Amino acid sequence: MNRPAPAPAPAPDVTSDVVIVGGGAAGLSLALRLTASASPTVTLVEAPDGPLRPPERTWCYWDQDTDDPHAPHGADDFGAAVGASWCHLRVHGSDGRAVTVDPAPLRYRMLRSTDFERLVHARLARSPGVRVLRATADTVRNAADGTAEVRCTTPDGGTRLLRARHVFDSRPRPALPPARTRLAQHFRGWFVRTGAHRFDPGVADLMDFRVPQPPHGLAFGYVLPLAPDRALVEYTEFSRTPLTTEAYEAALAHYTHDVLKLGAFTVESAEQGVIPMTDARFARRVGPAVFRIGTAGGATRPATGYTFAAVQRQSRAIAAALHQGRALVPPPHGRRALAMDAVLLRALDTGRIDGPDFFTGLFRRIPPHRLLRFLDGDTSPWEEWGIGLRTPVGPMLRTALELPFLPRRPHRPPRTGDDHR
Structure with missing residues (x-):
């Protein structure tokens, strides 16, 4: 008579000084900042290949020109992963007039998430801690003894229990906190190749308002x-509700054919996303x-959607505090901002x-670096x-005066049938 095989022994617990949950820009950046000398031991939990891993994304930020020997080191510690950069920025008004600015000594930089991940993982592999x-x-929870626990499921179905003095969780929140205003920056982009030279590689178009405007x-x-x-x-909206993929495709077709007049081109790949733009208060300590x-910790700038540079500031501050024996996550944006x-x-x-x-006026009236x-x-x-005077x-004054009297309302999930891929 065959006896059933004994159940596999549970995997041993893993104890670290720090556990970082999530391998996106925030998680990878913090892991990298903690690889400095005298760093704590770190366990980085990344989702396995499959539906939980996000598709390749594009991140942009501006930073000091690295050709300047006196430029401070900031987000451009990742310069090796930067796929392109631009020293001139352009904005097209809805009237068709364009303004081109040179924000020197700043440059606008783009990197792809796969290049960033490859760079960071190569550096993490050289750190024994x-x-x-x-x-x-x-699950992520605080333990009774003042530490924290992270329960994980491995690709083979096994369970791991990670213990740490501190856990930094970068996973998206299941719902946004209550807010007075809740918009979204939602977009779809095509990586296109044209049959003729149609682009100036030295100029990035940040905003081209020669498209139909939403209500x-x-x-x-x-x-x-x-x-x-x-x-x-890309076609981008700042509005209350994301579009269907079909609506983005139609908007992109109009923009590429009727506004940019690209002629014949092929779409090599596409990306799509939704970024919260809200005045919600994001608690950073759970x-x-x-x-x-x-x-999840409020690093996205509410009025622009930019996140990458704020993530770098936040990561550097967390790492500096941990090296001094303190645990904190400072606010990524100031109160005035x-x-x-x-x-x-x-x-x-x-x-x-x-x-x-509003945005065209800012670029026309204010020095670009400022x-x-x-x-x-x-x-x-x-x-x-x-x-503000410009x-x-x-x-703006009327809005500022009414804001303190507006209630913060809880997040309501999207209507059934809305496409938020």
Whole structure:
């Protein structure tokens, strides 16, 4: 008589100083920052290959030109993964007029998530204190002794229990916190190759408002040239509800054929996404030993959707604090920046300001280096006052006065049938 095989013994617990949950920009950046000398032991939990791993994405940011020997080291520690960069930026108004600016000493940079992951993993492999675990994080909780536990499922169906003094969780929240205004930056992009030279590789089109505008918010084209005959071309909206893939495709077809007049081209690949734009308050500490980082920890700039540079600031600050024996996740954006963003989001959502005119006016009236520092939250109150005077003062002031009296309402899930792929 055959006896059943004994059940496999449970995998032993893994104990680290730090567990990082999620292998996106925030998780990988923090893991890399913690590989410095005298770093803690780190376990990075990454989702295995399959539906839980996000598709390849594009991340952009601006940073000091690395050709400048006096430029500080910032987000461009990842320069080896940068696929393209631009020293000139262009905005097309809805009236067809374009403004081209040179934000020197800043450059606009693009990197692909796969290149970033490859670079970071190569550096992590050289650090003996870092372990990478391919598994699905099922639960993250604070333990009774002041530490934290992460229960994971491995690709073979096994269970691992990770213990750590600190856990930094970068997974998307199941629902956004209550907010007064909740928009989304949603987009679809094509990597196109044209039959003739149609692009200027030295100029990135940040916003092209020569597209139909939605009833709430705004819409624009976005072009990042990679070569004279190759570019990432996106259609983007700041509005309440994402579109269906078919609607994005129709908008992109109109933009590429009727606005850009690209002629014959092929679509080599596509990407699509949704980024929250909200004045919600993102709690960064979940308990004595569990913290949220990245978008889940409020790193996305509410009024622009940019996240990558803020993730780098947040990661450096966390690593510096841990090396000093403290655990904290500082706010990725200052209070003044968040307050101004809240006013802008509300003004856009109510239609009190014209979005295309607002953003085009900023690029036409404000020195580009100062404007990019403003968008990154790196300007002084005096500079911000000067910028504010170049916006529609009446509508913005009215919005600022009403915001304190508006309730923060809980997030409502999308209607059944909405496409949010």
